[in-house]
Amino acid sequence: MCPIILRLAVALLGSALMLGAGAGWALEDRVLVMTSYPDELVQRFEQAFERANPGTDLQIVWKPSRDAAVELAKPDQGGVDVYWTPSLGSFPRLREAGAFRPLSVDRNVLPGVVDGQPVSDRQGFFEAFEVAGYGLVVNPVALARDGLPQPANWRDLAATRWKGRLAMPIAGQVGFSGALYDILLQAEGWEAGWALLGEAAADATLVGSGGQVSESVVNGEADVAVTVDFFARSAIANGHPVALVYPPRTAFLPAQVAIARSAPHPDAARAFVDFVLSAPGQSLLFHPDIRRYPVRPDVYAQAPAGTVNPFRRTGAEPYAYDMDKGLARHGLIAALFDSLIVERQDRLKLLWGVIHAAEAGFAAKPDPERGALVTRARALAGFVPVSGADADRIAPTFQERKSNRNPEERAALQQEWAARIDAAQAEALDLARRTLPAAP
Structure with missing residues (x-):
């Protein structure tokens, strides 16, 4: 694709993917999302997305990362609109294979960095959805x-x-x-x-x-x-x-979301990505059966008591x-x-x-x-x-x-x-x- 056409594609897509800017789009009647997330997380996002977007049916395909890569390598990418999963290594490999459309987000809202660690794609093809920390669970x-x-x-x-x-x-x-x-x-x-x-x-x-x-x-x-x-x-x-102990030198690493290059329902796909990155979507991560860390700093004001804020972690040591x-x-x-x-x-x-x-x-x-x-x-x-x-x-x-x-x-x-x-x-x-x- 020539540079001018690519820049135009990014600009057009970015106009919809600015955290809510897609609300005026006329959405398709369904969106196919491929994931390996557990059912207790997926069901809550499915229900909330469909309430926010009446008339659009969210359809889920569960695939582990290896099978997902096979699906997204097909000419039609298996009809998948969105890839949304906690598989750290999958997204860079799929990006290099040309599997994704470019995204654009507002870095004033989604900084793309957590605890000093970059978590989103610098090339703009996938975005962090949540992060997990690594450490010790103790009794x-x-x-x-x-x-x-x-x-x-x-x-x-x-x-x-x-x-x-x-x-x-x-x-x-x-x-x-x-x-x-x-x-x-x-x-x-x-x-x-x-x-x-x-x-x-x-x-x-x-x-x-x-x-x-x-x-x-x-x-x-x-x-x-x-x-x-x-x-x-x-x-x-x-x-x-039990309690969690985060060593002073640890990291919070992302799960991510991307739109498939051949997404047959691109407007609904954009709406889904907008939703999971929105304040209402990110706040769902605080649910007791989910308990993941949002990538939006502004939602931590709603966090349950005792929740660590990885954007403001006390006792952390500089660690790149x-x-x-x-x-x-x-x-x-x-x-x-x-x-x-x-x-x-x-x-x-x-x-x-x-x-x-x-x-x-x-x-x-x-x-x-x-x-x-x-x-x-x-x-x-x-x-x-x-x-x-x-x-x-x-x-x-x-x-x-x-x-x-x-x-x-x-x-x-x-x-x-x-x-x-x-x-x-x-x-x-x-x-x-x-x-x-x-x-x-």
Whole structure:
């Protein structure tokens, strides 16, 4: 498309997508919206949209992100008008494939930035609809009962012996965990972050279901869980005695909405996007069964008591989280999590147990020589076979959409990782054992 025609298309579309400017349009009788949102969220938006736009039927097609991409790649895009879903990586890929029409919004109302983090497309093809924060869900009463401190930051995960009372999602099995662990890794540094994760996981319960991570704290199986916040916020709203802790260096990442390039009902599609980004639409996110964070600062005046305002978060530290870098790393993080933690958790429990015992002995009776051995053992125990300098170069090998093209390269890397991890951990265990007092 030539630049003049493209600018004209953007201008015409923008005249409707200025948060309510589309109210004068004569809408079509239906709009087809594709999503993977849960029913309790979708139903409330469906009912509210149809009340606001009588005569327009909102039709929902539920598709996970992989199936949605297939649908939107069809010549007619499956008749879809709007793609509206919490799938962080889908929107940039679909934008590059030309799947969306350009949008335009009023940045005085929708800043496109939350907690210093850009959340909307800088090219203008999709817009943030809500954001979720990443942190810890805790049961304060259970922590007090078990004599455990309440963690306040990521480093506290490795500072406490949890005895299985910490729940952590398995990166390759839980969808939100790629972003969760990348936030921690960018906050703490790549090598230091992996060492922290390994030490914490040695004393944790690994969970393979996203909802079950927070649920493990709600039902008493764990005292602390590392999670995305909306599961916990819904539990809190429904009266469960749990609380959320956002580490000072975390991020709030978006779910997004876009209009399909071939939308057969473009006016109704614009009206739907206008509605979900409007004050009435955004306020629905405060419902106890939804509990997501709106992307409009002006609606937080209506927020329930105790709601964190991510636009005015107290205790936050300056942290420029790089979301694009994180999206590229999710597959690599899942592969490393399997190699370092899932496949070797029993060994980690033994290794870190010996290190902690050695450190306790050194603290009771300082000895510079033993202290140096313990320090070296700790460094080897936290070994990660991919350096921070190499992570971005290796990450494409493990991206989901590319990994099937190079299975031999991926397998060879993982085999090399295994040998290097085993060697580092064996040496760490030997060093730590040498510092323990001899048996009587």
